[in-house]
Amino acid sequence: MTGTWALLRVVLRRDRLLMPLWIVCLAAAPLGYLSSIEAAYPDAASRQHFYDLNASSATFVVRNGPLYGSSAGNLLAWQCGFVPVVVGLVALLTVVRHTRAEEEAGRRELTGATAVGRHAGLAAAVLAACGACLVYGLVVAAGLAAQGVPVAGALALGLGFTSSGWVFAGAGAVAAQLTWGASGARGIGIGGLVLAFLLRAAGDSSGSASWLAWLSPIGWAHRLRPFAGEQWWVLAVGVLATAVFFGTAVLLSARRDLGAALLPARPGRATAKASLRSPWALAWRLQRGTLVVWTGCLALIGLLMGGVAQNVADMMRDNRAVADVLSRMGGGGAVTDAYLAGTMTLFGLAAAGYAVQATLKPRAEEAAGRAEPVLATAVGRLGWASAHWLIALAGSAVLLAVTGLATGLAYGTGASLVPAALAQLPAVWVLAGLAAALIGFVPRFAAAAWGLLGAFLLLSLVGTALRWNDVVLGISPFQHLARLPGGAFSVTPVLWLVLIAAAAGALGLIALRRRDIPVG
Structure with a gap:
């Protein structure tokens, strides 16, 4: 891992505009949702009516996840049900961009010729993505707490977003080892993200198969139960999964040559088709x-x-x-x-x-x-x-x-x-x-x-x-x-x-x- 911190500084410098931008823009969504909820449902009776209409709606549950209560915090957490998907997408794309895309462009070979460890680039990309997700979660928590919601619920909501980002950063690191191109790695990572969403949706909308939601990192963010009796131990599941993904990526990286992939590339045609x-x-x-x-x-x-x-x-x-x-x-x-x-x-x-x-x-x-x-x-x-x-x-x-x-x-x-x-x-x-x-x-x-x-x-x-x-x-x-x-x-x-x-x-x-x- 020699040179990890130097490469981490390079990653942060390259993303010095993009990373703060997505953090600020995504953080504005929960803060805006809370203001809208408080304006639309100013009293307990109106919030309870909202809960009665939507808590049992299968389509709403598929889209946003379970609604655990009728407080402003509960409605906020439910309204933010799709945010873990977006954070996970940003995290995995960040990792792929600074790993497989670097190899594809030939820059990883140049940095590898210096005094850096074999896995330093991979570690730097994952650390940058996870660090950005942590900052995002803390910004969301601080912003919501400043608006008067319970601090514990705000922190649980923000860390739930962070947990999803961490897991998919690890998944992106694994995907980067499998294919010959960045586009293929992105496809595998996004496919895993879609599968996680579908598992969460299936588990939340089916009482008999609720265990399916526990197979999804997005489901873990909901099972943290912000503003509804926080289950802090669920965060450990996300941390463990991230460690497993990163460890797997390191093992897979050690089994392939630089620029190569574990999945074989499909042979192309000797000559292009006329339509090409x-x-x-x-x-x-x-x-x-x-x-x-x-x-x-x-x-x-x-x-x-x-x-x-x-x-x-x-x-x-x-x-x-x-x-x-x-x-x-x-x-x-x-x-x-x-x-x-x-x-x-x-x-x-x-x-x-x-x-x-x-x-x-x-x-x-x-x-x-x-x-x-x-x-x-x-x-x-x-x-x-x-x-x-x-x-x-x-x-x-x-x-x-x-x-x-x-x-x-x-x-x-x-x-x-x-x-x-x-x-x-x-x-x-x-x-x-x-x-x-x-x-x-x-x-x-x-x-x-x-x-x-x-x-x-x-x-x-x-x-x-x-x-x-x-x-x-x-x-x-x-x-x-x-x-x-x-x-x-x-x-x-x-x-x-x-x-x-x-x-x-x-x-x-x-x-x-x-x-x-x-x-x-």
Whole structure:
């Protein structure tokens, strides 16, 4: 492990912007939820009514986990039921980025030639991810305690998030040893995360099979029972699982060569198929797996959100404050329309995440050294980069259409919600255009596109609930869209957003054509 601390400093320096950004943005969500809960349910009677409506709802339990009581802290912990999934995702992606992606780019071989131990890079990546998760949990706990909730419950909630992040950081370390590429490691890690969510959902929604939730790190965060008689010993389960995962990753790393993998790579064809002999075909080949994963995950969430729409409508009819919060997120006067429009906003933000990832693919290819061999042929820069960008634009449209259809089918209205979902598309395209501009003008900071998405997420979810100034909220392109269903559609903001997206993307492509490739 010689050199671990030096490499840890390198990891922290490389993530000096990204890591604090995700910590602050994710921490704002629980704090905003608490303020919204206290405004919507100011007394014990209203909170008890909420509990009576939702504690036994199978679909709500699948989505958020068990609801243990009717206090403000109980409602907060339940509302944050999906946060452990997000923290786990960030942690495993961080570990993969600083392990397998480093090997794939050839940088791990350079650091390995110095006086560092064989497993120092792996240990540094895991320590950085776990440290960030711990800071996040403590920030959440301190912020909630400052708002007046019980300190023990706030600490249990924050450490539950930390525990999930630690376990999936270890899982990411194991996944990084198995495949030849970072994308494969991410796929294995995300597959494990989805499995953990499904086990938690199955255990919480089935009394006879509740033991399934104990097989999931996400279930452990719920079994910690924040604000409901905390079970502190559950934290030891997460720590033990993290140690097992990390120890397994070290053993697996010792059994393979640097740059190799334990799972054999599938032999490729001697010559490319005719359908692969163009920059468009290559871009689709590289991007199709990402689109399929995003579409499947969001369609599943759409089924869950559509399934609980009627329950939400019943709840909001008795609580005007909740209806007002959702109406500010989107929608017209009807409470169901307000809920569905707010849901479409969330799907739009998620689709923007896909669009950013797909748009940044050329930058990843450039950094990994794979762009130069392609551009050394008759392929031009504009054709190569625009293929990825247009796939991001078209893919986000497909993603929103499928998600809207899934939500409508679960709600019982068929394809009627597809236009409402596609109404989010102009704002999604703005994110894709800004990401393309960053690649062209400041490629070293192209990852800042994720920071823009995080800022828009904060404005749309927390800012609207807390009634921030309209000028501040207007920074987000999602604030200028029609609130469908139930709202009035206007063509003017759509045209402006599409024009901004097209201008940003075009300028980015022009800048890419004029700059050096690669830029480290």
